[in-house]
Amino acid sequence: MSHWMGKLKTLLMLSFTAIVLSACGKENLTALDPKGYGAEKSMDIMILSIVIMTAVFIIVAIIFTIAVVRFREKKGREDYIPKQVEGNHTLEIVWTAIPIVLVFVLAIPTIITIFDLADTAEAESSIKVEVTGNQYWWHFDYKGEEIQTSQDLYVPVGKKVYLDIQSSDVIHSFWVPTISGKMDANPENVNTMFIEAYEEGVYWGKCAELCGPSHSLMDFKVVAVSQDEFDQWVEDMKNVNPEEKPQDAVASEGQDLFEANNCMACHAIGSSPVAVGPNLTNYANRTAVAGILEPTKENLVDWIMDPESIKPGNKMTGNYPEVSRDEAEKIAEYLMQLDHSDVNPESAGGIID
Amino acid sequence: MSIASTQKKGFGAILWDYLTTVDHKKIGNMYLAAGAFFFLLGGIEALIIRIQLIKPENDFISAGLYNEMITMHGTTMIFFAAMPMLLGFMNGVMPLQIGARDVAFPFLNSLGFWLFLLGGILMNLSWFFGGAPDAGWTGYAPLSTSSPGHGLDYYVMGLQLSGAGTLMGGINFLVTIVTMRGPGMTYMRMPLFTWTTFVASILILFAFPALTVGLFLLQFDRMFGSAFFDVALGGNSVIWQHLFWIFGHPEVYILILPAFGIFSEIIPTFSKKRLFGYSSMVFATFLIAFLGFMVWAHHMFTVGLGPVANSIFAVGTMAIAVPTGIKIFNWLATMWGGSIKINSAMLWALGFIPSFTIGGMTGVMLGASTADFQYHDTYFVIAHFHYVIVGGVVFGILAGLHYWWPKFFGKVLNETMGKIAFWLFFIGFHLTFFIQHFLGLMGMPRRYWVFLENQGLDTGNLISTIGAFFMAAGSIVFIINIIYTTAKGEKAANDPWGTGRTLEWAISSPAPEYNFKQLPLVRGLDPYWIEKMDGNTKMTPAEPLDDIHMPNGSILPVVISIGFFIASFGFIYQVDNKSWLIVLFAGMVIAIGSMLIRSLKDDHGHHIHKEDLEKEAD
């Protein structure tokens, strides 16, 4: 946007955030502190519209206040009959014409940015990720790279990454407020949009379309790392050996249990078309257990023991043999050792607490 | 006083009277009472939602129950509270305002009410029979087609019944306004509330069938195995969204336009000044309605319709600000130079102007599609539409209740309690919803059962919940006011405000059964005000005193509605067990049989005789 808008933006951001709220939300979650291309464009239009609308509101408020104060019924003049005015053409034209102008002022930049954000000219030369929304987790498939992952989407900073968004069941909506506005994941068609993060960081993502009981628990992250780190991560992810034996005995037992309980029917480790449940490659570097809990072993054990109590209505509950706490701990130990890359959330600056 | 109410009657007789009535005023009162009942239900659901969100990761109610709660809150408030109460005003006021003795289709009017009521009851019965619908009031497929249990089936049948009822009401109002305006009541002399009733009825007529179709598709998918929304068989779930919003957006105007009409009556009355820019108000009403049909896809900016569609719908949406702005400025200009008397009714109207302006502002902001990618499906949207629907429609309903209470029930509501209720509700309203704009932008999507700890959302949600309790307190004071007034209030005069302008204030409070003993001669806009300014105390009659023809009451509307109500259970449960088809057919036989009886049995109405009328006081 133009220069004056940049200035206005700074001014408004300052006054607006300072007066109304002490903070504008949590960093890397809020849409009010944009750090990505789409979020910035949205913010531009938001600010423009807020400026126009606040001006309108102030005018209405002033006229309203004067009218109510000045023309209140006076004591002792209850019988006074005011002049019955039919209307006033000049006034009526003024308050029709000015809003029309204001609508144009807002509509033109809106249309420009709509087309800008829908631009797919660079899609072919950019990284493409197929994003699939599932009840209640996200699957990411890097096109042409044989990399599948879940819940944490790694992207290089400063690059457009094109997302082909779809759903495997009901409608979801992909939203990373600090980086970009949202796009629905429909079951019948692919929606394409791009995201571009300006700064390295771990960004919160949310599902923004009611998708069942655990709709509010369908969080994910976008991990924006430097291009070098991203390349490294791609390399690491491509070279994962799913058969690899863990170092210690407990984790080895866990791996056996993982296999014995047929967890692989749904959960792949390494590149695999299996996407019934989240792909667990590089699990040690996950930012969260089940998308919402601290990434600790205890939480993972709790999840394995009783996922229903954590995410009601999830598709894992009841679809695997019962495991004892001891067994669950071993499986958790195994998963927590699946450290396939040195590029991790810490590389992006870690999760903001 | 009317002939009927001078005679002492037992409870049974009164009940029978209401079950069989075709009197638009009694039907209006029943709409108000039923709407108020559902309003309380929806309000309790709202409080439960806010209690759940009082702190992060709260477990006051379970996730499944929460989704049922939000679905029922939305559906109940829109379909069973706000709309019926507005239909109540339309029934109670519009025929009086145009100088009519009755409506065009009194039988259909009654049928419409009973269908709405039984539809509302049907949907709420789902709480007791295995769980309420849980796919949101918008019922998006395929979540709604795949939702287990029968909740969504109750949603479909309940809305189908009440929707049919509303459609009947709409047609009745349209024909009434076109054909039954009294002597001298030209279109451009009609009060604004009558105009908005007319335009809202047009919207009902053209919007509800889209919902009907959407519901049929959902019903067929859920109950009879069709594949409209089944992607595996080539179905497409976006069709539901289109149909729902082709109905859903005009629905917003079905709610807000009558509320605008109410304010357009109250503001002139208590400013002692005629409505500024009457013709432009009428024009703006039509323009809003027209544009309202052109913008449904602004609810679908993130569906992936593409930049062209998004641009067109964005500009269309912003354009609605223009006629809405005209209305706001006309109300301000009406007050300007007037002599404003602030009582409870006027207070609600005054509270409306800034509140609704905020809702309108955020509406334009939401229309800017690029920014909507952030707002969409967050608490920003929740804040916006509550500013419009509470700040506009609910304030309108409460203003209208204070204003017309004497005309409906013959008593003036208590002023002190009216003002206390207003301030509690008004403060609570802004406390609840203003902060939600920011919650949305701070990353809180709507329909979230819990928000997580340490995401900066705690304070805002706490404030919001506190506000909700203020609103509840305001509502309780209002209920106490009603009880107090009913018990202790004094009988109201014909024109209790002294500054009434329209025809309803020229007749007794409450209005007699036949409304006007002799139809009044209308000499201009604000006919009663004109007569008062000319020193007359009542309207000049346009006809000699004669027998008045009135329609006969009938129990058939209740029976027909019960028939469809029973059949609905058949539809819902035949999925589990085919023997429920018997119930379906039995219900249909009752309903269609009663319709046949209505059709085949002659009903010529009755007359109130001149001699009886002469005995009545004016």
Place this chain on the structure above:
Amino acid sequence: MSHDHSLSPEIHDPAKATHEGKHKYLGLWFFLGGETVLFASFFATYLALRNSTAGGPSSQELFGLELVFVMTILLLTSSLTSVYAIYHMKNHDFKKMQLWFGITALLGLGFLGFEIYEFTHYITDYSFTFRSSAFGSAFYTLVGFHGGHVVFGLSWLTALMVRNAKRGLSLYNAPKYNTFAIYWHFIDVVWVFIFTVVYLMGMVS
């Protein structure tokens, strides 16, 4: 205000001579406005799903013009005969009115018979049902709702004709006949659209 419903010779249009008649006339037109949106929504749904055959039979394989052509002729003619009936109503000729309405009903019944045959044919010979595909659902719903309207219209007409057979024409029942006739025209117009959008477009594309 008199409420004598007998027919006097100077009344030109008995259907609109009373308040009730005018209300019914206008009310039906408004109702048809709503019906238009109803069918428009079904048409839009059909257009969106008409190629979603999910491997099942497509419109080209299914539809045959001969049958649909005969159905169209039957329904169009029935609309014409209802015009004759209304013409006789305006001439206060009850017997001829009943006769022409009787013919209308028979033609409508014929149409319905062919439609039932058509559906049975698709179901038995092509296993093309309501549940086969989204196309199947949309087809049977759109055409079926029209058929449902025909059934309703026929029942309505039959009830009117039987009820009034011995009473003759009056200002009380004339509006009822008249509203039926307008409704029947509407059904006819909807069929013309179905013929074009469903069958003709379904044959070529």
